[in-house]
Amino acid sequence: GENVEQHPSTLSVQEGDSAVIKCTYSDSASNYFPWYKQELGKGPQLIIDIRSNVGEKKDQRIAVTLNKTAKHFSLHITETQPEDSAVYFCAASNNRGSTLGRLYFGRGTQLTVWP
Amino acid sequence: DSGVTQTPKHLITATGQRVTLRCSPRSGDLSVYWYQQSLDQGLQFLIQYYNGEERAKGNILERFSAQQFPDLHSELNLSSLELGDSALYFCASSASTDTQYFGPGTRLTVL
Numbered sequence: 001g002e003n004v005e006q007h008p009s010t011l012s013v014q015e016g017d018s019a020v021i022k023c024t025y026s027d028s029a030s031n032y033f034p035w036y037k038q039e040l041g042k043g044p045q046l047i048i049d050i051r052s053n054v055g056e057k058k059d060q061r062i063a064v065t066l067n068k069t070a071k072h073f074s075l076h077i078t079e080t081q082p083e084d085s086a087v088y089f090c091a092a093s094n095n096r097g098s099t100l101g102r103l104y105f106g107r108g109t110q111l112t113v114w115p
Numbered sequence: 116d117s118g119v120t121q122t123p124k125h126l127i128t129a130t131g132q133r134v135t136l137r138c139s140p141r142s143g144d145l146s147v148y149w150y151q152q153s154l155d156q157g158l159q160f161l162i163q164y165y166n167g168e169e170r171a172k173g174n175i176l177e178r179f180s181a182q183q184f185p186d187l188h189s190e191l192n193l194s195s196l197e198l199g200d201s202a203l204y205f206c207a208s209s210a211s212t213d214t215q216y217f218g219p220g221t222r223l224t225v226l
Contacts (some may be wrong), residue, residue, distance in 0.1 A: 032212075032213040034215070042219060043119075044158070044205070045117070045217070046215070087175055089158065091158075095211060101146065101163060101215075102148075102160045102163065102171050102173060103158075103160060104160070107159075107163065108157065
């Protein structure tokens with residue numbers, strides 16, 4: 001099955017700096033890559049997603065890039081704010097057979113933004 | 116707020132017992148997914164239902180079962196509970212096969 005690896009596991013940045021989280025996946029059939037933010041005591045919240053027919057997507061301070069050849073995708077947060085502090089998860093899925101719609105998650109990145 | 120609701124928020128029970136976790140998907144979503152989140156395993160897919168029928172299965176234990184009812188709410192049944200079943204259990208729903216919205220979760224503690 002699919003294997004998603006995520007780095008780094010922890011990331012500390014100063015407010016206003018940028019943060020980058022990287023993920024790799026193993027199954028070339030994967031075609032959907034969402035990112036989730038999870039705050040303490042809450043469920044994962046979808047913040048941005050990208051499909052395999054697109055190389056980059058941006059939503060205000062958040063952007064995601066996808067390199068299908070390298071099986072690599074990244075989350076970029078610019079102008080970080082203390083409220084960006086949370087655990088971020090990348091995930092991958094495909095629309096194929098018995099794994100239809102199932103999300104495979106990375107292990108998460110604890111982002112801390114210092115004021 | 117994702118629009119997905121889960122009850123109860125917290126559940127404390129003893130080994131060997133059986134519990135039922137409930138999920139109501141977003142209005143109009145036909146797919147419901149169950150995930151388990153633990154410190155050692157991370158977020159793991161358990162099972163998916165689409166419009167009342169089982170669609171996909173992950174590494175779900177035989178002691179665990181789920182169903183989706185005609186009103187589209189879903190229940191996850193966990194039986195013969197063990198200490199290792201202590202975890203957060205999330206439900207997610209989607210209108211299609213990709214974009215999933217997660218509920219607030221049920222924290223299960225098995226003593």
